[in-house]
Amino acid sequence: MNAPIEFARAVCPHDCPDTCAMRVTIDNGRAIKVVGDPEHAPTQGVLCTKVSRYAERVYHPNRLTTPMKRVGRKGEGRFEPISWDAALEFAAARLSEIARRAPEAILPYSYAGTMGLVQGDSIAQRFFHKLGASQLDRTICAAAGAAGMKYTYGTGVGMHTEFFAESEVILIWGANPIASNLHFWTRAQEAKRRGAQLIAIDPYRSLTAEKCHQHIAPKPGTDGALALGMMNVLITEDLLDHAYIEAHTLGFAELKERALNYPLSRASEICGIEGQVIADLARLYGGTKKAAIRLNYGLQRVRGGGNAVRAIACLPSLTGAWRERAGGALLSSGGWAPVDSHALQRPDLMPGWPARPSRVVNMNAIGDALLHPGEAAFGPKIEAIVVYNSNPVAVAPDSERVAAGFAREDLFTIVLEHFQTDTADYADLLLPATTQLEHLDVHKSYGHTHVMVNLPAIAPIGDARPNTEIFRGLARHMGLDEPALFESDEAIAQAAFRWQDKTLEGMDWPTLKQAGWAKLNLPDAPFADGGFRTPSGKCEFYSERLAQQGLDPLPDYLPPYESADGSPELAARYPLAMISPPARNFLNSTFVNIESLRATEGEPHLDIHPVDAHARNIADGDQVRIFNDRGSMQARARVTDRAREGLVVGLSIWWKKLAPDGRNANQLTSQALTDLGGSATFYDCLVEVERARNGSETRLDIPSAHVPREFEADV
Ligand SMILES: Nc1nc2c(c(=O)[nH]1)N[C@H]1C(S)=C(S)[C@@H](COP(=O)(O)OP(=O)(O)OC[C@H]3O[C@@H](n4cnc5c(=O)[nH]c(N)nc54)[C@H](O)[C@@H]3O)O[C@H]1N2
Ligand SMILES: Nc1nc2c(c(=O)[nH]1)N[C@H]1C(S)=C(S)[C@@H](COP(=O)(O)OP(=O)(O)OC[C@H]3O[C@@H](n4cnc5c(=O)[nH]c(N)nc54)[C@H](O)[C@@H]3O)O[C@H]1N2
Numbered sequence: 001m002n003a004p005i006e007f008a009r010a011v012c013p014h015d016c017p018d019t020c021a022m023r024v025t026i027d028n029g030r031a032i033k034v035v036g037d038p039e040h041a042p043t044q045g046v047l048c049t050k051v052s053r054y055a056e057r058v059y060h061p062n063r064l065t066t067p068m069k070r071v072g073r074k075g076e077g078r079f080e081p082i083s084w085d086a087a088l089e090f091a092a093a094r095l096s097e098i099a100r101r102a103p104e105a106i107l108p109y110s111y112a113g114t115m116g117l118v119q120g121d122s123i124a125q126r127f128f129h130k131l132g133a134s135q136l137d138r139t140i141c142a143a144a145g146a147a148g149m150k151y152t153y154g155t156g157v158g159m160h161t162e163f164f165a166e167s168e169v170i171l172i173w174g175a176n177p178i179a180s181n182l183h184f185w186t187r188a189q190e191a192k193r194r195g196a197q198l199i200a201i202d203p204y205r206s207l208t209a210e211k212c213h214q215h216i217a218p219k220p221g222t223d224g225a226l227a228l229g230m231m232n233v234l235i236t237e238d239l240l241d242h243a244y245i246e247a248h249t250l251g252f253a254e255l256k257e258r259a260l261n262y263p264l265s266r267a268s269e270i271c272g273i274e275g276q277v278i279a280d281l282a283r284l285y286g287g288t289k290k291a292a293i294r295l296n297y298g299l300q301r302v303r304g305g306g307n308a309v310r311a312i313a314c315l316p317s318l319t320g321a322w323r324e325r326a327g328g329a330l331l332s333s334g335g336w337a338p339v340d341s342h343a344l345q346r347p348d349l350m351p352g353w354p355a356r357p358s359r360v361v362n363m364n365a366i367g368d369a370l371l372h373p374g375e376a377a378f379g380p381k382i383e384a385i386v387v388y389n390s391n392p393v394a395v396a397p398d399s400e401r402v403a404a405g406f407a408r409e410d411l412f413t414i415v416l417e418h419f420q421t422d423t424a425d426y427a428d429l430l431l432p433a434t435t436q437l438e439h440l441d442v443h444k445s446y447g448h449t450h451v452m453v454n455l456p457a458i459a460p461i462g463d464a465r466p467n468t469e470i471f472r473g474l475a476r477h478m479g480l481d482e483p484a485l486f487e488s489d490e491a492i493a494q495a496a497f498r499w500q501d502k503t504l505e506g507m508d509w510p511t512l513k514q515a516g517w518a519k520l521n522l523p524d525a526p527f528a529d530g531g532f533r534t535p536s537g538k539c540e541f542y543s544e545r546l547a548q549q550g551l552d553p554l555p556d557y558l559p560p561y562e563s564a565d566g567s568p569e570l571a572a573r574y575p576l577a578m579i580s581p582p583a584r585n586f587l588n589s590t591f592v593n594i595e596s597l598r599a600t601e602g603e604p605h606l607d608i609h610p611v612d613a614h615a616r617n618i619a620d621g622d623q624v625r626i627f628n629d630r631g632s633m634q635a636r637a638r639v640t641d642r643a644r645e646g647l648v649v650g651l652s653i654w655w656k657k658l659a660p661d662g663r664n665a666n667q668l669t670s671q672a673l674t675d676l677g678g679s680a681t682f683y684d685c686l687v688e689v690e691r692a693r694n695g696s697e698t699r700l701d702i703p704s705a706h707v708p709r710e711f712e713a714d715v
């Protein structure tokens with residue numbers, strides 16, 4: 001009695017700009033194949049390697065299939081199964097008790113495990129708002145760049161990815177699209193075939209940088225100075241579009257004065273690249289209006305990240321590149337979609353709304369927050385944390401402190417997850433969540449301009465439930481009667497977009513649900529005639545809003561906190577800058593537990609320049625210890641000039657418990673925040689490296705309770 005083979009439409013839920021459309025083949029209720037939808041223009045029928053393996057993840061034998069309650073010590077990762085009713089009752093009792101006394105002692109912690117608007121921040125946010133819980137400032141990734149764009153253009157939007165195919169010059173700046181934005185890379189390749197020049201700006205010779213015509217490798221965290229040095233050349237050599245500047249920008253005279261402070265000699269000194277290289281780059285860039293910048297998140301994870309994005313973002317307004325659809329810049333297209341976040345998240349449910357909204361905790365300082373004794377400026381001590389769509393014990397900076405916080409015996413921790421991650425090990429209550437094939441969702445994208453619908457393709461695995469359903473259950477067990485907490489997923493999906501917005505003209509929920517996606521109505525060259533979303537309507541080289549906050553109204557270069565310029569004493573002890581950008585086969589810490597993908601990455605590596613390796617008596621293949629005042633980790637050295645001298649690179653984000661020493665790069669990173677936006681500074685991190693004392697043979701030192709069965713078998 002075989003059911004026929006069916007096909008379902010889905011959307012890749014991962015934190016990736018591409019937001020691919022997936023076609024799922026279903027045989028007898030089981031998803032047997034997931035491919036890219038050939039009918040979806042941005043996807044072009046292609047998924048990345050990771051997500052082509054999506055079924056392997058969905059049906060993985062280690063999927064959590066039932067609620068579980070802690071039986072061992074905190075962090076030990078030992079649990080026993082319990083029923084949903086018992087789990088929800090247990091959670092409701094603890095949360096109700098805390099909420100009666102000190103609602104802000106409850107903290108939600110979530111990020112972008114799924115980018116879905118329904119399973120992301122809808123019922124969950126409404127639930128925490130209703131309780132009066134602390135709010136989480138979700139700034140771990142993109143906030144510095146978003147702020148840089150906001151103060152310059154009023155919004156994060158920019159060029160359309162598809163028109164990069166027509167560009168003549170493409171600067172791939174702080175981005176590694178072969179790993180992190182594949183469908184952009186396809187467009188860049190198209191442009192290359194038509195004769196475009198591709199230039200990567202990255203301190204590391206990434207997979208992308210090695211395939212560009214030119215790779216410029218500045219010291220990490222110096223992009224602001226590079227952009228100001230380019231401006232200096234554009235101005236002194238008059239490669240400017242005076243008409244565009246006159247009509248559509250504010251503060252050119254002030255910006256000019258600032259840029260004149262960055263003659264080539266100075267920019268060259270700061271960035272560690274030759275002045276001639278900067279001059280040539282500026283001339284190439286200023287020589288055509290079809291000059292496009294894919295500026296990305298890699299360059300904003302340092303102290304001056306917001307200013308760097310602001311400085312780079314000014315370039316297309318100086319040269320008038322916005323006049324062409326193949327010119328301009330793109331950081332994120334996420335701002336185009338008319339998402340109704342008020343309807344989704346209902347901040348008005350907060351008891352103090354709008355005059356006294358609940359306390360806000362920056363997620364990048366979660367270690368300090370969990371260890372804070374409470375009161376004074378901080379407010380109540382955190383007594384309960386509810387984690388969903390995130391794996392903070394692996395991904396948050398200064399991990400020793402994060403893990404110490406989660407290890408508090410008096411902290412009540414609920415984790416909603418697919419797998420027993422590093423964070424899940426610390427749960428008091430571990431709740432099984434559905435994957436994208438098992439639930440409904442809607443999406444916008446930060447790399448293209450479609451809105452999309454994901455319909456459930458298969459039944460939930462085991463007793464897994466969608467995040468929304470779990471929060472509805474918690475609300476019910478807590479006796480909350482707010483109707484917004486009980487809306488169905490479909491009702492939420494429908495409320496997610498402002499249908500009357502002109503970008504969605506002619507579209508409604510039934511049509512979108514049927515079609516699977518809709519392209520927003522947008523002009524090809526959105527800023528050809530200015531029309532920015534700033535208070536002045538212009539590109540604000542000079543920002544009055546920044547001035548009013550007592551901040552520098554003009555973009556500038558700020559040396560990294562941890563650098564010879566920013567902290568000479570620290571740099572003397574820890575002379576190497578470490579960055580830990582994404583590994584191609586992982587998505588943040590997602591997929592690290594998928595054997596085939598982990599096998600491709602092998603083990604944690606540290607790329608180190610031959611000069612730096614030689615000075616430390618480190619040979620290729622040695623186990624090395626990387627350390628600073630915050631912690632240490634071990635990795636296998638790859639001696640290579642991919643990393644510029646003075647830089648070491650540890651591709652990430654490993655699950656700690658699947659790394660030989662049970663640690664990862666965030667042992668080394670700091671909780672310091674960026675200049676604008678309060679973002680994390682993962683790539684602003686000084687370290688020293690030495691050969692591991694136990695030589696190159698070190699293998700596992702992992703408490704066995706943490707190790708999934710199949711991994712034990714490997715070693
Ligand atoms: N395969 C894969 N894809 C991903 C992810 C993943 O983990 N794996 N993560 C997703 C997420 S959440 C995000 S935010 C994006 C991130 O993707 P991107 O925006 O591309 O950012 P990163 O990968 O962090 O860094 C990109 C490049 O910037 C370089 N870089 C580091 N510091 C500097 C600097 O100071 N200046 C300059 N110019 N370059 C620097 C790094 O060496 C790296 O090669 O990718 C998404 N896509
Ligand atoms: N050292 C270093 N650290 C970094 C970075 C770096 O480059 N270097 N990058 C930073 C960046 S850019 C980001 S965005 C963050 C990312 O940090 P996170 O957003 O925490 O990303 P992931 O590590 O992928 O963890 C997401 C988790 O959500 C779970 N999940 C997925 N879908 C669902 C669902 O529907 N329901 C529930 N309950 N769970 C779900 C997944 O199983 C996964 O364990 O990491 C940051 N940390």
Ligand code: SF4
Nearest residue numbers: 012016019020048051
């Ligand atoms: S991770 Fe990115 S490239 Fe891969 S399938 Fe998802 S959206 Fe597409």
Ligand SMILES: [Mo]
Nearest residue numbers: 015140141142
């Ligand atoms: Mo991110």
